[in-house]
Amino acid sequence: xxxETTPARVLVADDEPHLLRLVKFRLEREGYEVLxxxxxxxxxxxxxxEKPDLCVLDVMMPKRSGFDxxxxxxxDESCANIKVIMLTARAQDRDVDVGFSLGxxxxxxxxxxxxxxxxxxxxxxxKR
Amino acid sequence: MIAxxxxxxxxxxxxxxxxxxxxxxxxxxxTRAELRRELxxxxxxxxxxxxxxxxxxxxxxxxxxxxxxxxxxxxxxxLARYAGDVRGASxxxxxxxxxxxxxxxxxxxxLGSPQExxxxxxxxxxxxxxSPTGAAALEDVLLxxxxxxxxxxxxxxxxxxxxxxxxxxxxxxxxxxxxxxxxAAQALLDLGEEGLPWVVGAxxxxxxxxxxxxxxxxxxxxxxxxADTLEALQAAAVSxxxxxxxxxxxxxxGRVGGEESGLALAGAMVDPRAExxxxxxDAxxxxxxxxxxxxxRRLLDDDDPMxxxxxxxxxxxxxxxxxxxxxxxEGRAEIAWGWS
Numbered sequence: 001x002x003x004e005t006t007p008a009r010v011l012v013a014d015d016e017p018h019l020l021r022l023v024k025f026r027l028e029r030e031g032y033e034v035l036x037x038x039x040x041x042x043x044x045x046x047x048x049x050e051k052p053d054l055c056v057l058d059v060m061m062p063k064r065s066g067f068d069x070x071x072x073x074x075x076d077e078s079c080a081n082i083k084v085i086m087l088t089a090r091a092q093d094r095d096v097d098v099g100f101s102l103g104x105x106x107x108x109x110x111x112x113x114x115x116x117x118x119x120x121x122x123x124x125x126x127k128r
Numbered sequence: 129m130i131a132x133x134x135x136x137x138x139x140x141x142x143x144x145x146x147x148x149x150x151x152x153x154x155x156x157x158x159t160r161a162e163l164r165r166e167l168x169x170x171x172x173x174x175x176x177x178x179x180x181x182x183x184x185x186x187x188x189x190x191x192x193x194x195x196x197x198x199x200x201x202x203x204x205x206x207l208a209r210y211a212g213d214v215r216g217a218s219x220x221x222x223x224x225x226x227x228x229x230x231x232x233x234x235x236x237x238x239l240g241s242p243q244e245x246x247x248x249x250x251x252x253x254x255x256x257x258x259s260p261t262g263a264a265a266l267e268d269v270l271l272x273x274x275x276x277x278x279x280x281x282x283x284x285x286x287x288x289x290x291x292x293x294x295x296x297x298x299x300x301x302x303x304x305x306x307x308x309x310x311x312a313a314q315a316l317l318d319l320g321e322e323g324l325p326w327v328v329g330a331x332x333x334x335x336x337x338x339x340x341x342x343x344x345x346x347x348x349x350x351x352x353x354x355a356d357t358l359e360a361l362q363a364a365a366v367s368x369x370x371x372x373x374x375x376x377x378x379x380x381x382g383r384v385g386g387e388e389s390g391l392a393l394a395g396a397m398v399d400p401r402a403e404x405x406x407x408x409x410d411a412x413x414x415x416x417x418x419x420x421x422x423x424x425r426r427l428l429d430d431d432d433p434m435x436x437x438x439x440x441x442x443x444x445x446x447x448x449x450x451x452x453x454x455x456x457x458e459g460r461a462e463i464a465w466g467w468s
Binding site: 016018019021022025026029110111112113114115116 | 173180182183213
């Protein structure tokens, strides 16, 4: 957990390197410590080992989907309370339903606004 | 004899060695070019990210006045990649920068190149740039370009950019047979709600191909809350002179309609063409429209097994009392297995 002196830690998981770079760049400029993962398994490992304050998860990733990662996080007591924002190209109502029913705190569809992502992350972290 | 064989062997060795030297040399040159390009991308990536992700008014200085072709190509490539991933102010900044710095004008100029591959690449690049200033040039390509391949690329690119004239240009190009219906449909879907009024209007287009495309697109794009869409589809389902348009309209109603589509579907269920009757039954099944129950019961005895089978699904969905035919049992099983 971060306090006023240590920056909040955000894990960003996406299999597209240029998108990962974009989100990381934006959040680092905002003062967050950013961890990255390029597949679902690496994301889950990072969540369990690093205990970030918030995760930004893509849905369609190799090895495990973002939904799988979210499901496992919510079932694991040690990381069940970590905030999760889904950031995905899957924009159908059904997908949004699945995301929220699995316990996502927010759902943003691609193409996305980096500014909106920053604002939403800030709002979720301030709620803690 | 032996001397000749030796000379031949020697010549072969020389030829193989020369080829190997050329290949290795070429690989080294390519590797160096790739390395230079990678270094360039690395140098330009940060200012590109600043332009895309930060909310600064003016573009980073490092991106302004780039002179070499390699630098401009690298920036164009990076920005084109991000233009598809972001929206809102970020996308506007990318589009504005590419237009102001002459990237869009350069790609638009290439649309007039005598080389087909260059015109195709230019059309794709304009789509990737997503700059509204590139849309007008692409609209012209849809109507005037001689190469079918370039027209396809331009239709897809226009779908990504959007703009006021995009939908009419795509529809006109489809009407002339310049782009296939499936490509037109995809471009119209990409244009989304922005193009909806034109697509609704296209259900009354003189070309049956365009009318069928319009119905299919409305089925994927329109919603039950959109009265114009429903009205257009209901009219097409019963009144269009072409059976494949009527069938497409029924299918679309099954996706976006509601109970108020019952009357139109009932009309389509007595259509002279079996394909339309079957499509109307399936739409009524999807929407669970109770008022078609008597017609569904009658169509269980339709001469065409495709229609009787579809009526079986409707009867099963509406849980009709009456003859429990094999088609009703089959329909019940299909629905239980998640028919949609």
